[in-house]
Amino acid sequence: MAQINFGGVVENVVMREEFTLTRAKEVLKNEKIAVIGYGVQGPGQALNLRDNGFDVIVGQRKGTPTWDKALSDGWKEGESLFDLETACEKGTVLMNLLSDAGQIHTWEMVKKHLTPGKALYFSHGFGIAFSDKTGIVPPTDVDVFLVAPKGSGTSLRSLFLEGCGLNSSFAVEQDATGNARERALAIGIAIGSGYLFETTFQKEAYSDLTGERGVLMGAIAGIFEAQYNVLRQRGHSPSEAFNETVEELTQSLMPLIADKGMDWMYANCSTTAQRGALDWKDKFRDATTPVLNDLYDSVASGKEAEIVIEANSKPDYRVKLEVELETLRQSELWQTGVEVRKLRPSKA
Numbered sequence: 336m337a338q339i340n341f342g343g344v345v346e347n348v349v350m351r352e353e354f355t356l357t358r359a360k361e362v363l364k365n366e367k368i369a370v371i372g373y374g375v376q377g378p379g380q381a382l383n384l385r386d387n388g389f390d391v392i393v394g395q396r397k398g399t400p401t402w403d404k405a406l407s408d409g410w411k412e413g414e415s416l417f418d419l420e421t422a423c424e425k426g427t428v429l430m431n432l433l434s435d436a437g438q439i440h441t442w443e444m445v446k447k448h449l450t451p452g453k454a455l456y457f458s459h460g461f462g463i464a465f466s467d468k469t470g471i472v473p474p475t476d477v478d479v480f481l482v483a484p485k486g487s488g489t490s491l492r493s494l495f496l497e498g499c500g501l502n503s504s505f506a507v508e509q510d511a512t513g514n515a516r517e518r519a520l521a522i523g524i525a526i527g528s529g530y531l532f533e534t535t536f537q538k539e540a541y542s543d544l545t546g547e548r549g550v551l552m553g554a555i556a557g558i559f560e561a562q563y564n565v566l567r568q569r570g571h572s573p574s575e576a577f578n579e580t581v582e583e584l585t586q587s588l589m590p591l592i593a594d595k596g597m598d599w600m601y602a603n604c605s606t607t608a609q610r611g612a613l614d615w616k617d618k619f620r621d622a623t624t625p626v627l628n629d630l631y632d633s634v635a636s637g638k639e640a641e642i643v644i645e646a647n648s649k650p651d652y653r654v655k656l657e658v659e660l661e662t663l664r665q666s667e668l669w670q671t672g673v674e675v676r677k678l679r680p681s682k683a
């Protein structure tokens with residue numbers, strides 16, 4: 336395990352150069368890996384496992400659009416594609432990649448097939464960290480671990496195809512066989528992680544729910560809307576407001592942050608911009624800190640989990656989500672984005 340100094344704090348990190356694919360194949364040579372659920376993470380992880388040469392099958396509800404997607408991805412009914420229960424029965428490592436709410440409804444069925452020595456895998460801490468709400472309490476004679484890719488399953492797959500890897504966290508909740516850590520790391524490498532950092536189920540659940548409600552998705556969408564609206568109300572055109580809020584960030588400045596950090600992005604902007612950004616950064620930090628603390632409290636109290644479970648238990652939850660997404664899509668801001676993207680100069 337490599338020891339990496341993260342800004343003064345030393346952490347253990349497992350890298351694929353050290354825990355190689357060959358070692359992962361040795362650890363998992365007798366395992367049948369069953370990917371349960373074929374939503375977003377399911378395809379990413381299952382296809383990477385298959386391309387890496389592991390014995391993998393997929394379990395999905397027949398007659399759903401994702402069953403058809405699995406067929407079109409080359410999974411064969413009765414050979415490598417089964418209904419949920421058959422896949423749970425056949426697998427020795429059950430990778431539970433149903434939606435976090437779907438994991439609750441199927442738990443009794445999954446549990447039935449968790450015979451001694453099998454492994455139960457998640458890509459989130461949700462089910463276990465909030466077990467008082469989910470009812471997910473695994474039998475004591477199975478290994479329980481997680482590998483949580485830090486990004487969309489779509490990126491996990493595309494980065495794998497580019498020969499890169501996405502970083503993931505991993506955690507072992509229960510080591511019944513004495514081999515749970517090896518199994519977890521082997522699966523982590525096998526699904527295409529570039530490196531793995533260690534966490535616990537609770538920390539993963541709390542940080543992930545905070546991150547996606549905060550900066551990664553909720554906050555960024557909110558602050559985009561706020562700035563776009565202010566510019567529009569002050570008489571700026573949609574194209575100017577969009578370019579100054581979204582397009583420049585995603586196309587020009589975010590890649591600089593990704594390459595070499597915030598100070599590098601600042602250093603590549605004018606001294607006028609740097610002066611102003613350095614002055615205003617702290618105001619934004621101070622204004623949003625109370626909101627982020629409210630968010631963390633709401634996650635840690637279990638309220639966010641309750642909201643997700645309640646919302647997803649309604650039969651029409653997908654339809655309602657789609658209505659909300661459609662409202663976002665049809666807003667002036669994001670309709671401007673459609674046109675701005677079309678205007679991006681393409682390679683000659």
Ligand SMILES: NC(=O)c1ccc[n+]([C@@H]2O[C@H](COP(=O)([O-])OP(=O)(O)OC[C@H]3O[C@@H](n4cnc5c(N)ncnc54)[C@H](O)[C@@H]3O)[C@@H](O)[C@H]2O)c1
Nearest residue numbers: 372373374375376377401432433434437440458459487488
């Ligand atoms: N979406 C991501 O990229 C991402 C990233 C990191 C971790 N995760 C975690 O990975 C897991 C899977 O997430 P996802 O976004 O791929 O899930 P998803 O919401 O796309 O759902 C996955 C599958 O669950 C099935 N499903 C839902 N409810 C069901 C039910 N009641 N019975 C049977 N099947 C049901 C759906 O048909 C779908 O195929 C979750 O724990 C999530 O937190 C997801």
Ligand SMILES: CC(C)(O)[C@@H](O)C(=O)O
Nearest residue numbers: 485486487488543547551
């Ligand atoms: C991709 C994310 C946001 O990191 C993940 O946590 C999810 O729930 O989809």
Ligand SMILES: [Mg+2]
Nearest residue numbers: 459543544547
């Ligand atoms: Mg998440």
Ligand SMILES: [Mg+2]
Nearest residue numbers: 485486543547
């Ligand atoms: Mg996440």
